[in-house]
Amino acid sequence: RAINKVLFFPSEVTCVEHFFSPLSTHSCLCPLPHGVETSFSRLLHYILSASSSLNVCVFSFSEVNLSRALLLLHSRGITIRVLTDRDYSAINGTQIGVLRKAGICVRCDRTSVHMHHKFAVVDEQLLITGSLNWTQTAVQRNKENILITEDPELVQPFVKEFQRLWLNNNPT
């Protein structure tokens, strides 16, 4: 049965360490609530479900746990491509430098207009899209939405648009 979900934010702030260190699930001593499903933990879950590729196209990317998720997928051999906006890749707290240093392919839209998308495509078949930038403010404070779907009529246009934008922003 195809995934078709909507998540609303802000998300309650809870511990997400179990996504990154499965062995320590039952032993985390941090002060955040544990074992609670939230919009943000569901978002992490779907991103971490990638088994072959992850294409990310987001205006701004500064949220640390989303960055950790990409680093974890990268370490598993998942092909990751990140397209972001030039103006926002330069701001304080951006994770773009961290991703680049780890060897993840990142391209910045260098045009004068905003690359204002906030979507990701997992394994070319699961679309994650909405109003949410990949920032802590968006996740923890703003009123935001994310729609998650496997409907090919919705996913395929985004797969194609990512490819088009990726090629248009070839740095070479």
Add this chain to the structure above:
Amino acid sequence: RAINKVLFFPSEVTCVEHFFSPLSTHSCLCPLPHGVETSFSRLLHYILSASSSLNVCVFSFSEVNLSRALLLLHSRGITIRVLTDRDYSAINGTQIGVLRKAGICVRCDRTSVHMHHKFAVVDEQLLITGSLNWTQTAVQRNKENILITEDPELVQPFVKEFQRLWLNNNPT
């Protein structure tokens, strides 16, 4: 057959007068291209398809033709509710004052966080959502997306969230 579409922006700038003055379709003398379907004309088409209600929840609203569309629907007796962000309802060029003066119900999120949604629900059964704010820059310049769907699994959560946010921002 249920609508399930994706529109990408920027949209080519073409004449949309025929949406507002059907009689003059063939006689418009403005310098813009005529008779061309674009992402923006499709967006206007879906908004103007409302036959009973339109709920709009957008961070910023300054695009004149989207405002004209709401005024036209209002004149037809469609129930319109607009929820926007306080900070952006005050900016130059906003259409919020125009809508209010025409008698359309508008509420502003008065909290310190951003109401960052960009969605609308037509007749409680067609969802229009994405990265696109209702501004001329978003429509004509930025790289943006809009997803349009009648899938109840996706539409109903937005219907409920709109109702929740609307009641939470009751000005009385």
